[in-house]
Structure formats: C-alpha cells, structure tokens
Amino acid sequence: MPEGHSVHRIARQFTRNFVGRQIHASSPQGRFAEGAAVLDGRETLRAMAVGKQMFLEFEGDTWLRVHLGLYGAWDFAGEILVDPTIAAANGRMGQTNQRGTVLDAEAAVLDEAGENSLTSIGAPRRARVHVRMSEQTSPLADDDAEWPPPVVGQVRLRLLTESTCADLRGPTACVLQTPDEMLATVAKLGPDPLVGDPAEGEERFVAAVRRKPTAIALLLMDQAVVSGIGNVYRAEMLFRARLDPHTPGRDVPEEIVRALWSDWVALLSIGVETGQMMTMDGLSPEGYRAAMASRDDRHWVYHRAGLPCRVCGTEIALEEIGARKLYWCPSCQR
Template sequence: MPEGHSVHRIARQFDRNFVGRRVSASSPQGRFAEGASLLDGREALAARAVGKQMFLEFEDDLWLRVHLGLYGAWDFSGEILVDPTIASANGRMGQTNQRGTALDEPVLDDAGENSLTSIGAPRRARVHVRMSEQTTGLAEEGAEWPPPVVGQVRLRLLTELTCADLRGPTACQLQTPDEVQATIDKLGPDPLVDDPTAGEERFTAVVRRKPTAIGLLLMDQNVVSGIGNVYRAELLFRARLNPHIPGRDVPEETVRGLWRDWSRLLTIGVETGQMMTMDDLSPDRWRAAMASRDDRHWVYHRAGLPCRVCGTAIVLEEMGARKLYWCPSCQA
C-alpha cells in the first residue's frame, strides 16, 4: 500500500499539471461513470494529500477523494510539467539527493527507477509515469494522444496535455466540502499538513493513553496519518522500541521522538521518492542505497539476516495482519 510520501508526491503532480485547467473525465471501466460525468468539463482548483488519502477540488464545491489502498495506482502520460523537488532526469516522478545536492550521473535501482537528480528549474517531459507504492515508468516519445485505454481504468482525467488514469483504488468517490472535512477529521495528524507542534501534542496524547501495542498504533490512521508497513518497522527500530509495548507505557519523550522522526522521514520520502531510513551514509553508500531497496532500511524485509547494529537475526512476525520486521536484541 502506498505510504504517505507517495500520496503527497501524487498530489504535487496533480497540482502542477491539473490545477487551474479544465478537465475531461471518463470512466472507461464504467464503475465510476456517474461520478466522472459530474466532473467532466470542470476546472480543477486544488490538490491536497492527508496521510494516505488524496483530495482533488473541482468547481462548484465538488471534491474527488481517492484512497489507493493495496492495489491502486495513478498512471500519468502526456506532456508533464515536473515539480523540481520531485523530478528525475528521465522524467519519472523523481528524486533528489537526501542532502539536497545535485549529482551528475543518474542511478537506476533494481526496478529501473532513476533515484538521483538535479534540483534545477521545472521542465516539461513527454513521459509515461506510474504512481503507486513503487514508482516506475518509461519515457515514451511521440506516443498516441490521447493514449489508448489499457486495462481496467476506474477514472481518466484528461487535459489538453496531460492524462491521469486511476486503477484499482480502494476508494474513489465524490464528496462535498463538509464530507471532505469529516473524512479528514477522522484521520490522525500528518506532519506535512498539520502544525508540527499541534500534531506532536495530539499524537503524543493519543498514544500515551492507549493500551494498544505501539506497533499497532503506528499503523492506525486515526492515530497518525501516512505510516505504513515499511515506515512502521523502521521508526520502531530507529527508536529502539519493542513493537509490543502498550502505547501508554512508552515514555513520553520517546513518543515525541517518534513523531519528530516521522516528520523527518516523510519529508525525505517526498523529496527523494524513496523510503530512505538510514542516516549519515557516505556518497558511495547513498548511491548504493538508491540503486537497491535492500540497502535503504535497517530491518524491513530483512527477516533472518543479521541486524546491521548488533548482528542478531531479524525477526518476522504478523502484527495487525501485516508483516512486521524487528530486532529482538536492539528492540528488547
């Protein structure tokens, strides 16, 4: 499932390429035909992300809410104005160096994604881009316009230059402004949306009164927005925190540290497009991590491998119907 950084990046893509433009809408699959007919011909006014949910505002107080869930993805094609803070040299929804510096040569990871780029001026690129948990895509010069529909497309949004196809979302619905606010009110704080101090206070207060295991609380979108399976495992390890400790038993300063660390990692994720959770890497190790997902994390997806800190085998268990990776020694 896409975690918070991916959804914020998608919202930025919509902000640059759809907001301020009149949009044609259709539902090739037919499952959102009525909603698409209401959106068709309206101007897109705003795009925002809160946690794992994205909201697109259209004329006449009409909002589109999308939750990608486990299988959803946005495919972008056409002439795309790329946000320089998330752009990559080959036109994919790209990345910058964690330290914000430009590197001369692109690095393709094991999924073929270019993960290092300049942070120069916005540019237009005729590309095809998939926006989901793992961002991939190939540049397509001179492609047919509008592009042919491929597969089960729930919703197609189209301007004169840019096309966005939505596939397999958990939620795709129209909402009124009051309904949007009610949806957001149910979500926990998002470091990129809420006031940082207020968000920290709200998160800390909720966690500190809950008897639920902290490993479950971090995945509860009513407690904190945007954290998924990867970030949960990595945040807990970075805090050296046992996932089974009840939230109310976690020291207050540790809870506050989790919020601040999530704020930092989320920002890095939006800037780089990668869930990079290892710190203070040398340039060579940084490039290696961008080239291989296996080198970006402390514990995630490392079951049975030695802990990078103590050498103990990383444990894999199920928590909240999701896989949890942790070190039984460092996180004892």
C-alpha cells in the same frame, strides 16, 4: 500499499499539472461513470494529501477522494511539468514505485526495479521542463504519438487536460464528496506532519498514543492515530527508537513518543524529496548512492528477516501483527 510520502508526491504532481485547468473526466471501466460525468468540464482548484488519502477539489464545491489501498495506482502520461520541487517520472505512482525520469540519464541511480531514485517525482530540479511520457516506462518517441493515449487495462477514472493524462486503476476508494464530507473524512484521520501545524500534530499524536493499551506497533499503523505510516516506516521507526514493538502505547515514555513524531517528520520529508523510504542515516556519499540503488540497503530491519542486525548481529525477527508483517531486532529493541 503506498505510504504517505508517495501520496504527497502524487498530490504535488496534480497541483503542477491539473490545478487551474479544466479537465475532461471519463470512466473507461464504467464503475465511476456517474462521478466522472459530474467532474467532466470542471476546473481543478486544489490537490492535497492527508496521510494515505488524496483529495482533489473542483469548482462547484465538489471534492474527489481517492484512497489507493493495496492495489491502486495513478498512471501519468503526456506533458509533465517539472519545477524545483516536482520532477517527472515515467509510469506509475502508487501500487508500484515511481519510475525514473529520462532527464539527467547519465546521473541516474537505478535500483533493481529500474527506478531512478534521485530524479523521480518530487526530487529537486533546477529548471522547469516539459517531458512527454508513455504509459510504459520509456518516453514516447516523438510528438506525433497518439494523443490522448489509448486506454490500457481497467481504468476507473481518467482525468485529461489538453496535454496531460492521469489514469486511476484499482483504488480502494474513489468517491465524490461535498466540502462538509471532505472535512469530516479528514477529521477522522490522525495528524500528518505536512498538513496543518506540526506542533499541534505532535500533541495529538502524543495524546492518542499515551492513552491506549494497544501495542505501539499497531498504533503506528492506525491512520486515526497518525497519518501516512505504513509497514516499512513502522518497522524502521521502531528500530530507530530501539523500541519493543509490543510495548503498550500508554507505557511508552512521553519523550520516546515525541521522538517518534520527530522521526516521522524527518523521514516523511526525505521520502517526499527523494521518492524513497530512506531510513538509514550517517551514510557516506558512496553509501548513500548504493542505498538509493538497492532497496535492500536502505533499511535497518525491514525485509531483513533471518539476516543479522546491522547493529548487534542478532537475527532479525519476523512475525505477523495486525495481519501485517513486522520486522524487528529482539536484542536492540528490548
């Protein structure tokens, strides 16, 4: 499931390519045909993310709420506009990671999945350019390629401008909402550092954690407590705080709860900027490039079950909690 940084990056891509433009909406799969008919011909007014959910506002007091869930993904094709805070990526955003852009290929740092970590969507760019991308992960050969691109697979919703196409596949939720319904949905979500006042978000987070007997490992994954944290960030934040994941929220000292929020603020910003869940710090430039090129080198404990802790050498433990895998160090996190 994409974590919060990915959804913010997707929202930024929609802001750049769709906001202010009239769209043609369709549901090739047919499961969202009525909703697509409502959206068809309307102008996109706003795109925003709150945690793992994205909201697109259209003229006529209409919002589209999308929750990608475990299997959802957005595929972008066509002319992708790039600016200093949003870079173009080939292919899919969501259920799989963003692929690298064709720009600055000589400086690319590709991981084992072929992802160009340093130049994917959301990474800093020096100039605005237009890049034509394909449904796959390589650029279209020329401007004469078929437009709009052919529908491939089960596309729940296609949003199309004169030059950019976004295909939505396999989401957990794809629904139209009124403004009041959208606000009610957001009100049920925990604070997101990139939405609203971070100081107010911190107070909400601290209050929610400190009154609950639930294990902190479960609270960090509860989207009503804090928005956007998933399995990777959960494991890494608990290790960085040297916090036993089984500790009841109400027993976690307030200063540590506040430190968790500050760490989430920092890690989310890094994720949005780089497109990667980079959770190791203090790396040399060479170490940083190596970590960006290998997912196994980006994290302290995540996906390292049975391997020695990078700090103390203790074997990293793996257990299931809340139907999700939890990685942690039994020695450092006591």
